[in-house]
Amino acid sequence: MARRTQRSVLPSSTRDFLRDYAAQEPSLLGRSYEQNVLADENKTSVGAVYTPLYIVDYIVENTLRRTEIPSPAILDPACGGGYFLLASYQWLIDRQVETKRRRLSDTELLSILRDSIFGADIDAGAVEITQHALALMAFQNRTDTSNQNTPLFDQALNELSKTIIVGNSLTGPAFTSAKNSRPVDANAINWPIRHPQLLDRGGFDVVIGNPPYCRELDFGEQLEQIARTALGKAYRSPRMDLWYYFVHRGRELLRPDGLLSFIVNSYWTSSTGAAKLIATMRDSMAMEEVVDLGRAKVFDKVSGPHMIFRLRNQHSTSKIAVKRIPESVRESAEAFVVGTKTVDTELVDPATFYRGGKVRLRGNSEARQLQHLEQFTPLENLGQVRQGIAENPASINARTNQRFDNRWQVGEGVFVLTKDEVAALSLTNSERELLRPYHTLSDIDCYRVAKEPSKYLIYSTRETCPDIEAFPNIKRHLEPFKEIMQARRETSNGNNQWWHLHWPRDEAIWRSPKIICPQMVAQPTFAASLEPCYVPFSVNVFVPEDTSRENLYFITAILNSSLLRTWFEHHAKQRGVGLEINGHVLKQAPVREVDHNTPRDVRLYKEIVDLTGDCKIESRIDKLVSEFYKVN
Template sequence: MDLPTHFGPDAYQYGKRTSGETHGVVLTKPHIVDLILDLAGYTRDRRLHELRLLDPAVGTGAFLLRAVHRLMYVANREGLRPSELGAALTSFDIDPSHVEAARAHVRAALKEHGVSVKVAARLADQWVRPGDFLLTPLAPFDVVVGNPPYIRIEQLSQRLQAEYRRRYASLFDRADLYVAFIERGLDLLKPEGRLSFICADRWILNRYGAPLRRKLTEQFRVHAYVDLHRASPFESEVIAYPSIFAISQGRSERVAVASMARATPDECDALRGHLLGAHPVTSPGVSVSTYDSWFQGDEPWVLSTPEHLEALRALEARFRPIEEGSSTRVRIGVATGSDKVFIVPADADIEADRLVPLVKREDIQEGAIQDARRCVINTFTQEGRLVDLKRYPRLARYLKANEETLQRRHVAQNNKAGWYRTIDRVYPELVQRPKLLIPDIAGSNEVVFEAGHYHPHHNLYFITSEDWDLEVLGGLLGSKVALFFIWAYAVKMRGGYLRFQAQYLRRICLPSPTELPRKLSDALRKAFRQRDFARLDELAHVAYGLKSLPAFDFVDTRR
């Protein structure tokens, strides 16, 4: 039995469209909307009155209004009365204020086409519906377009999370809600229908996008994918890392993968002419590659150029991932849930055996660690249970003084008895282990050797190994060859920066440490200690048996 289309006061408001926006709607620029409608096949040369178009998160109507004008043009050409168009358009929003705003904009648009006030009001009410698109029963559509909401699933109420996860297999791990919008939009397509969204691109590479990628590769056809990382497709400035994609039922064949530098009207026109009219690309801000075959299963979509993908696949065929068949492990440092409480000076008035030396990203300067004399509080016993505060009166006094702050955390809300726990467990024994440290966000691979004095903070990833001399491994991981793996798989951020998350670091493939000649290992170790990155790049090419790699853009922050 279907739940009501509105969950009540705990329901999430779909107006939260992109990161950085907590109220209102981020509007997509009109010429971007027009490109998306064109890629979806909603063009004026078709009998649009015979098609059904859906915008699942209408906001104030950016997509719907452009569709209305196209529909009315066709209706006038075909001699149709506006009152006959009630079934042509459908849109949803869960925010009543957005519904009313979109309806008002529709009424105004219809007035421009000479539609009577009464008919315009009736059509606006039909075309813009209040309710939750993800929970409302619907018949199939010919066209699905829009800008789905961007919000992490764990930010919703527990009740709503459970229902969404029950219905949508794509809501895997810490998925963003937009993946459920993509899944349902695809499932609502008619056999010849097409979906075209502008959407954050995290799902094409991240772990949480795996189920959606599998569904797409097995059941649907990708027609075009447009990277807008460098562009500004929205009316306001937001950090969203968007892309545009057009998908239909079938199996992917030749796929056009494009990018636009600024997504100006001229660039959109040039791209449209190439994708839909096979015209040569005339704008220097537009680049297009053609993939003759698409990806399989749930593997990440590595979308740069076919040349880059060929080089990546060749390396992956010859070498093994960093964790495969070895003791080498990639992990992330400790997350506390309240750094201002749990990270304290080394001389804090807390029992010494509860304080663990900590290294943070900002402690690393030019490849060396500056001891900031800070510690993380360890609230766990060696067996993994929370410590008994009665045995630690100074720790108890400190935590009690900060109890209000700690109780407000999500981890405490779910575990009242464990209100003073850190999100992650602290492992004091990790301090003594030599390790490689890698910052989470950087322009390039800033790998640092840590001899065994600190526990890493969660803004650092760390690598331990029994198989490798860590300085030799650090030399390989600090090279452009290792960076090529990260660059291929990682999410690209504004300014050319990359996320060095564990899921991407684990994609790095390496030669066997036992097969590296001793002279080469010694040279790698020496270059790593000297931070001689030009030499590391040369030595890595020798270790991998490479003559060259395809050029790729990155911000070289290695130092």
């Protein structure tokens, strides 16, 4: 097989892969590169991960067979090791072989590469690997397999140098932009100039891949660069993920009626940062299929829920096929994706799927249930919802310690103290009056708060401690941390003294009977507290109105029920393996008020209250709550 002489961008170790695997599967080139070189260079930190081949095959098969164009133009805008392009190339070869009932000529193999296979990546090494793997695939599919001296390999590399390119797919102008649009960086791909033949035909026919997942918190610089482009100005949103841009850019690069299919994480479905993405899908495209992979294992080093979706670049009101792996599955998703195990499937109306500006994966029956809940009273109408105390700081963490030259011990209490730390202060009786029972997350369980707090809070506020000189032992304890407190916003603005808590809230909240709930939870966990209870910023608090007739444990049971858990799963943001129930979401939680003049309501009310506090019979409480809400 002839070899082309060129200056390689790959390290010597990677060039060895080309030699070692040249006679084997072409996909091994990309896999070796991603598993060895990218791992060594920590490319996973920029969202690059290996895509399982069964996922690649599913996306390619279920997308390409739905295009009627004989030679569709296929793009992977973040191609990495080239898995999606290799699978697409082989799929197109197999289709032509089946149609023509013969092996393809070199000219036909090159024609498919030139007309149908397109890719881009910011990693020059990955692009070179993809080019070589595709050229090797062409060579393996040649008519005369005995001829090792064919120029096909070199000819394929020449074609691929024009179609598999190094560059940023997001920062240059799309087909709809002017050719002379000024790029924001040297790596930007000017799509009208690089592929003018596709401009004439309206764009690519198919966009597929596994775009990089990069949150704004961790990749602000990259997202800021995109924000200066036309794409960024149109679609930038707070708390968005980088892959959202690949959907928007994919739509811009697709011809009308073209197809886009990606595998992505599932965190976006209820995220406010995805509002523009969801609006684009709903109003400008047609979601044809969603495969909800749930918590099944997909990637070796990436946890959390994932999904596959396929969109068509034209609006439609046709129903959406929603396929779901059971939520309880934690093993590999492969058997469900390839079809050896069954998935739940239903057709969902787009109005239901996009209800409330979010994506609803649970289908029609659950949508009707959620719609039923909307008639009931928001929790905020029954009392006040507040966030816990912002001590700032509760104790010394590693980041704060590093910022101040590691002068303390990590974990050392500042405003929040252990029993031993309190004992070491030798407080007077008057100083002890500033201490409050402080319940951390470990003190909060299903329905109940620990009787004894794990820690104590120095509740120093403008009301309780106007003059720190009156509390000398507390002053002596807090003074080493003075520099931290002076840098706080409320202190620098003159609203607080340095020895005060940052946001202590109204103390009546902490002295009143209330319901508390950690914000970040695997599942909603609400606990009633009838005694004074002070909690951190990571906990939400509900204090009922004085006029409320409902027992606190009754409302707690409702919020802990499986019925409301479903509501929270649809309205709260998913974070890793759990939910983020912030104050805004908690305020909207639907609570059905008891009609104390109706015997049925009174009976269910009393039964629920009598059962609360025993988590072993939660299933019985769930049934009673569903009956109370009149939900089957």
